[in-house]
Every structure is written in C-alpha cells, then in structure tokens.
Amino acid sequence: MKKNSAFVIITILLILCIIFALTTGQYHIRLDTLWKVVSLKFSGKTPTDDLATPSMVLWSVRMPRVLMAVLVGAALSVGGVVFQGIMRNPLVSPSFLGVNHGAIFGASLSIIFFSKSAFSIESFAFFWAVAAVVLVYLIGNRGVNTITTLVIAGVIVSTFFMAAGSFLKYIADPYEELPAIVYWTMGGLNNILWANVRRASVIIGIGITAIYIFRWRLNLMAIGDEEAMSMGVNVNRSRIIYMLFSTLIVAAGSSSCGIIMWVDLIVAHISRMVVGSDHDVLIPFAAILGAAFLLFTDTIVRILPGGEIPISIITSFIGAPLLGYLLMKQNNEWKG
Amino acid sequence: MQNNNILAVENINFRYRQKKILDDVCFSIHRGDICGLLGPNGSGKTTLLKCINRILNNENGSIRINGRDIAGLSRAEIAGLIAVVPQELNIMFPFTVLQMVLMGGNRRFGFSGIPGRKDCSDAMETLEELNIDNLAERRYNQLSGGEKQMALIARALFQRAEIMLLDEPISHLDFKRQYTIMELIKKITADKDLTTVITLHDPNIAGRYCNRLIMLNDGRIVHQGLRNNIFHAESLEGIYDMKIKIEYTNTGMEYVLPHHIQ
Numbered sequence: 001m002k003k004n005s006a007f008v009i010i011t012i013l014l015i016l017c018i019i020f021a022l023t024t025g026q027y028h029i030r031l032d033t034l035w036k037v038v039s040l041k042f043s044g045k046t047p048t049d050d051l052a053t054p055s056m057v058l059w060s061v062r063m064p065r066v067l068m069a070v071l072v073g074a075a076l077s078v079g080g081v082v083f084q085g086i087m088r089n090p091l092v093s094p095s096f097l098g099v100n101h102g103a104i105f106g107a108s109l110s111i112i113f114f115s116k117s118a119f120s121i122e123s124f125a126f127f128w129a130v131a132a133v134v135l136v137y138l139i140g141n142r143g144v145n146t147i148t149t150l151v152i153a154g155v156i157v158s159t160f161f162m163a164a165g166s167f168l169k170y171i172a173d174p175y176e177e178l179p180a181i182v183y184w185t186m187g188g189l190n191n192i193l194w195a196n197v198r199r200a201s202v203i204i205g206i207g208i209t210a211i212y213i214f215r216w217r218l219n220l221m222a223i224g225d226e227e228a229m230s231m232g233v234n235v236n237r238s239r240i241i242y243m244l245f246s247t248l249i250v251a252a253g254s255s256s257c258g259i260i261m262w263v264d265l266i267v268a269h270i271s272r273m274v275v276g277s278d279h280d281v282l283i284p285f286a287a288i289l290g291a292a293f294l295l296f297t298d299t300i301v302r303i304l305p306g307g308e309i310p311i312s313i314i315t316s317f318i319g320a321p322l323l324g325y326l327l328m329k330q331n332n333e334w335k336g
Numbered sequence: 337m338q339n340n341n342i343l344a345v346e347n348i349n350f351r352y353r354q355k356k357i358l359d360d361v362c363f364s365i366h367r368g369d370i371c372g373l374l375g376p377n378g379s380g381k382t383t384l385l386k387c388i389n390r391i392l393n394n395e396n397g398s399i400r401i402n403g404r405d406i407a408g409l410s411r412a413e414i415a416g417l418i419a420v421v422p423q424e425l426n427i428m429f430p431f432t433v434l435q436m437v438l439m440g441g442n443r444r445f446g447f448s449g450i451p452g453r454k455d456c457s458d459a460m461e462t463l464e465e466l467n468i469d470n471l472a473e474r475r476y477n478q479l480s481g482g483e484k485q486m487a488l489i490a491r492a493l494f495q496r497a498e499i500m501l502l503d504e505p506i507s508h509l510d511f512k513r514q515y516t517i518m519e520l521i522k523k524i525t526a527d528k529d530l531t532t533v534i535t536l537h538d539p540n541i542a543g544r545y546c547n548r549l550i551m552l553n554d555g556r557i558v559h560q561g562l563r564n565n566i567f568h569a570e571s572l573e574g575i576y577d578m579k580i581k582i583e584y585t586n587t588g589m590e591y592v593l594p595h596h597i598q
Binding site for chain 2: 088
C-alpha cells in the first residue's frame with residue numbers, strides 16, 4: 001500500500017512537472033491554451049491564428065526539451081540505481097566507471113578536430129563514454145569478487161580520460177573551442193531539437209526496457225557474486241548485460257545534454273529511502289522520480305531571472321547538500 | 337545394487353597462487369547424510385565447499401551429483417542441486433527477509449526472473465514452516481545472528497535443492513542458538529529428504545549431529561567415514577595437533593575435551 005501510494009504520488013508529481021514545464025517560460029502558455037494546442041495536434045487540425053504562436057513554442061521548443069529532460073532524467077537515475085546495485089555500493093554512480101570523462105573527451109575531440117555540430121559532438125561523446133566503460137571492464141573484470149578491481153579500473157580510466165580531456169582543452173582555441181567544451185561539460189537542454197530526442201529515445205527506450213525486464217535479478221547481484229552464483233545467476237554474463245544497457249542509456253543522456261551531475265546519485269538514494277531496496281519497485285520508481293527531478297530542475301534553470309544557466313550548477317547545488325543531509329541521517333546501514 | 341551416493345568427489349586438487357589448498361580430496365556422501373567437515377582453520381573446508389558448488393574450479397578430478405559431473409552443468413542447474421548457507425552474510429542494501437527468501441527461488445522464475453504471487457506465498461509458507469514468518473517484513477540487516485541464519489536456511493530451503501552446504505553456520509552464534517540451529521538443520525534434513533554438508537569447528541557439535549564425518553588437515557583428508565567409526569580421540573588429535581580426550585556423561589553421551597582440562 002505504501003509503495004503503491006508512493007507510485008501514485010510520484011506519477012502525479014511528474015505530470016505536474018510536465019504541465020509546469022510546458023506552460024512556464026519567457027512565453028507563458030495558459031493551461032486552457034495548452035489543452036487546445038495539444039487537442040488540435042492529436043486531432044490533426046491546423047491551429048487557428050491565435051494559437052499559432054503557442055503551438056509553435058510548444059511543439060518546436062518546449063516539447064522536445066521536456067521530453068528530453070524526462071528521458072535523460074530517467075536514464076541517469078536508472079543508470080545510477082543499476083551501477084549501485086551491481087557495484088554493491090550506494091555511493092557509486094556511472095561516472096565512477098569513466099562515463100562522464102569519456103564523454104567529455106569525445107565531445108572535446110569532436111569540437112577541436114572534427115565538427116561543432118550537435119550530431120558530431122553527440123556521436124563522439126556517446127562513443128567515448130561507452131569506450132571508457134568497456135575499457136574499465138576489460139581492465140577490471142577478474143571473474144568472481146571483481147567489484148574492487150572494477151572500481152580501481154574506473155579510477156584509472158577516468159583519470160586517463162580526464163588528463164586527455166585536459167590536454168585537449170589546453171590545445172583548444174581559447175576563443176571558440178574552449179568555451180564550447182566548457183559549456184558542453186556543464187550540461188544543458190537548451191539546444192535540444194526533435195532530432196536529438198529521436199536519437200536518444202531509441203537508445204534510452206531500449207536500454208530502460210531491457211533493464212526493466214531483468215530488474216529483479218539485480219537484487220541477487222546486489223548481495224554478492226558468490227551468493228548470486230549459488231542461486232543460479234551467471235554473474236559475469238549478468239554484469240555485462242546490466243553494465244551494457246546502463247552505460248548505453250547514461251551515455252545517450254550525457255552525449256545529448258552534456259554532463260549533468262548528481263541526478264543519478266541523489267535520485268537513487270531518495271528512491272531507496274522511499275520504496276526500499278527491491279529493484280522490482282526501485283527501478284520504475286527511480287525512473288519516474290529522475291524524470292520529474294530533472295524536468296523540474298531544467299524548468300527552474302529556464303525561468304531564473306538573468307537568463308539560463310548550465311543545469312549542473314543547479315543539480316549540484318541541490319544534490320550535494322541533500323546527499324550530505326541524507327548521509328548524516330543514516331546510521332551504519334543504508335536504510336531502504 | 338542401487339548406488340546411494342548423491343555426492344561423489346573424486347581426486348580433486350585446488351591451488352591458490354601455487355599454494356596447494358586441496359590435495360587429492362576424494363569422498364562420497366549418501367542421500368540423507370549429515371556430513372560434518374572438521375579441521376583446523378586453513379585446512380581447506382570452505383575451499384572444498386566452494387569447489388563442490390563450483391564457485392571455485394578444481395584443477396583436476398571430478399565432482400558428481402547423482403552421477404552427473406557438475407563441470408558440465410549451468411549455474412541454474414547447479415542451483416537446482418545445491419543450496420548454500422554462508423557463515424555470515426552482510427549486505428549493503430537492506431532487503432527484507434521475504435525478499436531474501438524469494439531470491440532462493442531465482443532459477444524457477446523464468447527468463448526475466450520475476451517472482452509471481454504464488455512464489456511470494458510459497459516463500460511465506462517456507463518462513464511459516466521454520467516459525468519465522470514474523471520476520472518476513474523485517475530488514476535482514478537488522479536481525480540478530482541467529483535470526484539471520486534462520487533466514488538464510490529458509491532461503492536455502494526455498495531453493496528446493498537436494499544438497500545443502502553450510503559453511504560454519506553457527507560459529508558466531510551464542511550457545512543456545514548454536515543448538516537451535518543444529519536441531520533445525522537435523523530436522524529439515526530428515527523432513528525434506530535433504531543431504532547436508534556442514535563445516536564445523538566444534539567436534540562436540542559434529543559428533544552429536546553428523547552421521548558422517550570428513551576430517552581435513554592441510555588440504556588432505558586424514559579420516560573419513562561414518563561418525564561411529566572415526567569419532568575418537570586419535571583421529572581428532574590428528575587434525576587438531578593436540579592431545580584430546582573423550583569423556584562420557586552419566587547418560588553415556590560423549591564429549592570432547594583437550595587432554596589437559598581436568
């Protein structure tokens with residue numbers, strides 16, 4: 001009952017965040033106007049003259065951005081929960097395995113040597129984010145009880161890509177390329193188009209669906225390799241599957257929107273506190289909460305006086321103190 | 337004549353970084369046995385259990401269950417034959433006892449591995465059988481040592497395997513709970529038609545509850561056989577490297593003591 005109520009509340013919260021995000025901004029759209037524009041779209045009619053502007057704002061600017069925030073919020077959060085589960089550590093996030101530094105390196109490569117187009121940056125960031133995790137797996141996978149070696153390999157690969165990224169920044173043109181890299185690194189959804197949404201939704205959709213299907217076995221992975229093996233889990237194969245799909249969804253999010261910090265960690269923690277550790281419930285809950293959290297944060301970023309600021313600044317300002325507060329509230333164990 | 341061996345370990349060796357941990361280990365266990373593995377720390381008891389469960393791969397020889405070499409079985413097939421109760425399980429995420437027990441049924445839950453309503457009620461029944469259904473919604477992390485062992489035994493039972501391996505399940509429990517858990521193991525082995533292999537430190541407990549014993553020292557089996565044939569001071573002295581005496585209570589029960597204790 002408690003978990004059902006939590007799902008109802010979080011789903012209502014997400015719907016409210018979506019309505020808030022679609023109606024709020026420099027161009028305000030009234031609720032009844034929103035309803036009319038959406039109804040016209042789904043009935044296939046052309047909007048009347050008075051609805052032309054809100055329709056254009058809604059379908060060309062806000063809707064792709066809102067959908068992307070929902071997708072990326074869900075992807076980062078689910079990725080966080082999965083990585084914490086397979087690493088058996090509530091303080092691990094995909095960035096521990098080099099996803100972020102790989103993505104930054106890839107984006108920097110594209111900006112300096114190839115193209116500043118969104119598609120090119122996105123593709124390079126995605127490729128190198130996945131490559132970083134593959135490298136971590138190749139270095140760190142040592143069969144049974146491999147978690148520590150994976151984390152150490154993550155530190156090694158992250159540090160390497162961080163150094164490589166710093167080198168690229170050092171040689172970048174300080175007037176055009178360097179600001180582009182720095183701005184991309186801070187993350188944001190301000191340049192999102194339908195094309196970005198289409199690309200990301202395919203990868204994130206497939207990844208989250210696969211993780212959702214196999215979500216319950218994460219429980220076994222989360223209690224230990226030997227335990228999971230004793231109960232019939234092929235640990236190595238399962239770890240590859242979970243790491244693959246969670247890396248793909250996080251890389252798809254990061255490559256589209258830059259590095260958005262803290263969403264994975266903070267949403268995973270809050271979700272565990274609300275619905276417990278059972279991944280059967282935790283995965284869908286974290287997806288909805290993550291979508292609502294990122295969408296709300298992005299809307300705040302959009303409407304702040306003085307113009308839009310990179311979203312990671314806000315997620316970090318919210319995430320770091322909140323996680324500190326939650327940690328201080330814990331005793332010796334992580335409550336579920 | 338029907339072969340009653342359920343588990344046959346044939347000439348296995350295991351090496352860790354050149355150090356021989358198991359040296360030509362060879363034994364068999366009959367269906368319904370409670371087989372105690374005795375030996376000092378580092379004698380290879382836990383390694384042997386891990387080889388039987390194929391967590392570790394033995395160098396040579398074979399381990400057969402019902403005549404099938406486990407080297408050719410999948411993890412799910414092995415889980416259908418062997419359930420494990422670890423010495424102590426500390427987990428980072430606080431699953432409830434019911435969730436922990438459900439995990440034991442993993443191999444039966446199909447492709448995606450999600451338990452259904454029937455599986456949940458079956459898991460509750462298992463808890464009821466052990467009289468710990470009151471713990472179902474408690475967090476495993478917050479249980480006492482004895483309750484944790486009960487929960488892990490419930491999980492092993494829910495796995496519905498034929499063989500149960502227990503790695504020092506009572507070594508960190510108080511006096512009363514050691515006997516509570518051992519009585520439970522004896523009862524479920526008989527009631528559920530299981531075969532149990534259990535590593536123990538206390539020869540008194542082993543002598544009381546096991547009908548078959550395997551005594552290990554330095555990775556080699558030094559004595560093995562039915563409890564009544566090999567449970568004597570000389571065999572125990574051989575594995576613990578100390579003088580041992582066996583005395584008797586008024587009712588004729590044996591108890592093992594170091595020789596210098598009066």
